[in-house]
Amino acid sequence: MPKMLSEANVKQFNDAGYLSPITIFTPDEMANYRTRLGEFETREGGKLAGGVRNKPHLFLRWLYDLVRHPKLLDAVEDLIGPDILLFHAQWFIKEPNTKDFVSFHQDSAYWALNEAQGLSAWVAFEYSGPENGCMQVIPGTHTVALEHEDKLAKDNMLWRGQTVKHEIDPAKAVDFVLQPGQMSMHHARIIHGSGPNGSGSRRIGYSIRYIPSHISRLGARESAMLVRGKDRGNFDLEPAPRMDYDPDGVRFHAEMNRRYMDNYMAAQPETLLTGTR
Numbered sequence: 001m002p003k004m005l006s007e008a009n010v011k012q013f014n015d016a017g018y019l020s021p022i023t024i025f026t027p028d029e030m031a032n033y034r035t036r037l038g039e040f041e042t043r044e045g046g047k048l049a050g051g052v053r054n055k056p057h058l059f060l061r062w063l064y065d066l067v068r069h070p071k072l073l074d075a076v077e078d079l080i081g082p083d084i085l086l087f088h089a090q091w092f093i094k095e096p097n098t099k100d101f102v103s104f105h106q107d108s109a110y111w112a113l114n115e116a117q118g119l120s121a122w123v124a125f126e127y128s129g130p131e132n133g134c135m136q137v138i139p140g141t142h143t144v145a146l147e148h149e150d151k152l153a154k155d156n157m158l159w160r161g162q163t164v165k166h167e168i169d170p171a172k173a174v175d176f177v178l179q180p181g182q183m184s185m186h187h188a189r190i191i192h193g194s195g196p197n198g199s200g201s202r203r204i205g206y207s208i209r210y211i212p213s214h215i216s217r218l219g220a221r222e223s224a225m226l227v228r229g230k231d232r233g234n235f236d237l238e239p240a241p242r243m244d245y246d247p248d249g250v251r252f253h254a255e256m257n258r259r260y261m262d263n264y265m266a267a268q269p270e271t272l273l274t275g276t277r
């Protein structure tokens, strides 16, 4: 019996590679998180750029609580099992009337995992819809690893501009329309991307990558956070921050982020690593 989702939800995720929308946080909980994000942005001088986009739950206690929220983890457990590592997370924030976009890609293409398993929970801090460049997926594309190329572009929010070398039929794209406090979940291998924000309001999501703990990396050893169940020793385990801007957490984050970025920028595409092409 699933803990939070329905059997039909689980089947939909397995068949189509995504599930959306899923309501996790109450309006009060999300209003509080939204305020905390505003404080974080102010302290970081406005736009979250560079390393603070990656895994700031390593030094922000409120965000650490969010990524371990029992309801959120129940939904993740229903799809990937009880032993769960949080492998990575990233802010995807689009300001009003900006050109930022995300090229269509498969996450697993550059994650260098020994199996393309796991999912991203994309938590909406504000409304996200077609007007402000919500995420889109191409259903059923999570079964085959496809070739990618790095297409760096000024407004592409992906560090490598990775783009799937595969014709995308826009008519097949499904929009993830989310209210604040809802999330979508997409499979590590599903083709997804998003267009620019042509609206007057911000689009804010924290995309949290969860994998089963039996998964390992093919590249250099990295860190991950055990959020539920048993560890299998494949990653260095990340400690909990005791408070916001915990000095140990800030130091740890800087080191882990450097390691993550080095590996990410050097990673070979999945098609070459696993010979799945």
Ligand SMILES: O=C(O)CCC(=O)C(=O)O
Residues within 6 Å of the ligand: 092, 102, 107, 120, 122, 133, 134, 135, 192, 193, 194, 205, 207
């Ligand atoms: O936020 C977006 O538009 C894309 C996010 C994304 O690529 C991801 O969460 O894997």
